[in-house]
Amino acid sequence: MPSKAGRRFMIGLDVGSTTAKIVRIVDGEIEYQITGTHNWKELVKGVKKEDIISTGYFRHSVPHRASVTEITAAQFGVKHYFPEAEVIVDIGGQDTKVIDVKSNNFIINDRCSAGTGAFLEFVANYFKLELNEIGTLHFQAKRIPDINNTCGVFAISEMISQLVAGYSKEEVIAGMHYAFARRISFMIPETETIVLIGGTVKNEGMVSALRDILKKDILMPPEPQIVNALGALKYYS
Amino acid sequence: MHRAHVSKIGMTALVPPELIFACAGEPFDVNNIIPASKNYPKNKLCAWTAIWREMLVKREIKIDSLIVVAGGDCHNALVDGQKAAMSGIPTHFFFYPFDGDVQYLESQLHKLSSFLGNIEYPEKFRDVKALKKLGRKIDNKRLNGKISSSEAFRILVSFSDLMGDLDRFRNALDIKEGNIALNNRVALIGVPPIYHDFHEAAQSLDLQIVFDELPYEFVRHSGDDINEVALDYCNYTFARSLDFRIEFLQKELEKRKVEGVIHYTQFACHHVLEDEILRAKLDYPMLTIQGDLPGKTPQQIKLRLEAFREVLERS
Numbered sequence: 154m155p156s157k158a159g160r161r162f163m164i165g166l167d168v169g170s171t172t173a174k175i176v177r178i179v180d181g182e183i184e185y186q187i188t189g190t191h192n193w194k195e196l197v198k199g200v201k202k203e204d205i206i207s208t209g210y211f212r213h214s215v216p217h218r219a220s221v222t223e224i225t226a227a228q229f230g231v232k233h234y235f236p237e238a239e240v241i242v243d244i245g246g247q248d249t250k251v252i253d254v255k256s257n258n259f260i261i262n263d264r265c266s267a268g269t270g271a272f273l274e275f276v277a278n279y280f281k282l283e284l285n286e287i288g289t290l291h292f293q294a295k296r297i298p299d300i301n302n303t304c305g306v307f308a309i310s311e312m313i314s315q316l317v318a319g320y321s322k323e324e325v326i327a328g329m330h331y332a333f334a335r336r337i338s339f340m341i342p343e344t345e346t347i348v349l350i351g352g353t354v355k356n357e358g359m360v361s362a363l364r365d366i367l368k369k370d371i372l373m374p375p376e377p378q379i380v381n382a383l384g385a386l387k388y389y390s
Numbered sequence: 391m392h393r394a395h396v397s398k399i400g401m402t403a404l405v406p407p408e409l410i411f412a413c414a415g416e417p418f419d420v421n422n423i424i425p426a427s428k429n430y431p432k433n434k435l436c437a438w439t440a441i442w443r444e445m446l447v448k449r450e451i452k453i454d455s456l457i458v459v460a461g462g463d464c465h466n467a468l469v470d471g472q473k474a475a476m477s478g479i480p481t482h483f484f485f486y487p488f489d490g491d492v493q494y495l496e497s498q499l500h501k502l503s504s505f506l507g508n509i510e511y512p513e514k515f516r517d518v519k520a521l522k523k524l525g526r527k528i529d530n531k532r533l534n535g536k537i538s539s540s541e542a543f544r545i546l547v548s549f550s551d552l553m554g555d556l557d558r559f560r561n562a563l564d565i566k567e568g569n570i571a572l573n574n575r576v577a578l579i580g581v582p583p584i585y586h587d588f589h590e591a592a593q594s595l596d597l598q599i600v601f602d603e604l605p606y607e608f609v610r611h612s613g614d615d616i617n618e619v620a621l622d623y624c625n626y627t628f629a630r631s632l633d634f635r636i637e638f639l640q641k642e643l644e645k646r647k648v649e650g651v652i653h654y655t656q657f658a659c660h661h662v663l664e665d666e667i668l669r670a671k672l673d674y675p676m677l678t679i680q681g682d683l684p685g686k687t688p689q690q691i692k693l694r695l696e697a698f699r700e701v702l703e704r705s
């Protein structure tokens with residue numbers, strides 16, 4: 154992909170625990186591709202090592218000229234869209250990172266699935282649905298059951314009890330989005346605006362629950378999943 | 391005058407080792423074997439205390455008696471120490487004063503001395519004092535890039551029991567000097583990490599640890615007799631109030647020109663609660679990490695260290 158019409162481009166390559174993404178900037182336009190982590194090699198076919206700036210969990214294992222942690226890459230990537238960003242929340246498949254740009258501080262939850270994309274994946278799997286489908290069903294809920302457990306496994310049993318108690322599928326899904334959003338909100342510092350990035354934030358139901366709980370301005374780049382790959386590229390240049 | 395048997399005296403946290411040597415005992419800090427241990431204890435809160443408790447109860451650590459630091463340390467140690475005592479190990483409970491009361495500490499040291507069979511070799515106080523002076527020199531050499539942080543840490547941390555043998559320990563202090571580039575100077579505060587290669591991991595990510603808070607306490611205090619020991623050890627920062635400890639830290643961090651602070655916390659340890667106060671009072675970029683079980687430094691911790699280095703490089 155980098156040698157388009159004979160031209161060479163630097164690329165940002167983000168290989169995370171579930172997906173791999175690459176970004177390059179061609180004539181000022183951001184171009185990107187996303188695939189499963191196991192297919193990462195396809196993204197860099199024909200790309201020279203010297204043209205790759207890597208980030209993500211596997212940043213050291215893939216070929217690269219320079220590498221940067223996801224935490225720094227996120228800040229550079231977000232700056233491209235929102236130069237004034239104060240707090241970045243990156244919700245990935247296996248972990249969630251909250252970066253306080255002002256105080257140069259970050260918190261990572263990677264010890265427990267409850268506040269990561271894996272939690273919503275459980276929910277989607279339970280109903281044999283895709284992640285974006287549960288995001289849409291959320292808006293059909295008429296009432297929202299209280300789901301108090303923040304542990305992923307216990308929350309699933311609580312969800313089943315609510316189904317037995319008569320709540321609809323849409324309603325318990327919304328309840329789970331609220332439980333998830335509450336869990337994330339504990340990690341977020343005082344701020345006026347929050348930028349959300351990462352694959353999980355494409356779930357609109359979850360974002361709406363988070364907006365409702367935090368009562369803050371929530372900003373999202375057009376493609377939240379590629380921000381770190383873009384950031385790696387920006388970091389280098 | 392030689393004793394046929396030198397008693398091996400286990401200790402759960404800092405207890406003046408000079409007094410144990412003077413009472414003809416061989417101090418043994420039970421924490422020193424935890425980072426390399428493969429023990430996964432049952433009924434655990436903090437892995438440090440749970441592992442030594444389990445090993446003591448199963449007699450996998452061979453000691454003649456045990457000193458549990460009860461006041462000025464933690465309640466996990468106090469409970470696990472009592473479990474070890476109930477298993478039949480002669481145990482003494484030692485209390486530091488929270489308010490730094492010298493007389494109180496002196497009376498505690500006298501009680502400890504009687505438990506240990508009283509002072510037999512008073513010259514050991516001075517021998518240990520001289521070694522601690524060398525320890526502070528080593529700490530200073532690390533500060534000036536002459537000794538690696540992992541090497542300095544290994545030595546400073548073993549000053550809690552001086553390997554139970556002053557001659558052997560003196561020889562171990564002989565280390566080759568080099569020239570280490572001191573980019574990204576950081577302080578490591580809190581209890582020491584439970585990972586056996588933490589300093590190496592930080593070094594490999596280009597973070598130079600130039601201050602180890604707790605191990606520095608091991609070389610900072612000494613005295614020629616019980617009274618002097620009481621006068622000095624009453625300023626052992628971990629036993630005192632947070633204000634006292636923070637004031638000490640502020641001076642030390644400034645003196646060492648650190649660029650950032652790593653606060654290590656241990657899962658289920660009350661020191662975790664201190665994090666927000668330390669963050670508010672110490673005016674440095676700070677990274678907080680948490681460990682649980684011993685072993686190699688995990689990838690997730692390395693990611694945080696690497697990101698912290700990037701933060702320091704940008705600030």
Ligand code: SF4
Pocket residue numbers: 436437438439463464465466467581656658659660661
């Ligand atoms: S780490 Fe904390 S809980 Fe564990 S022994 Fe030390 S002070 Fe006690």
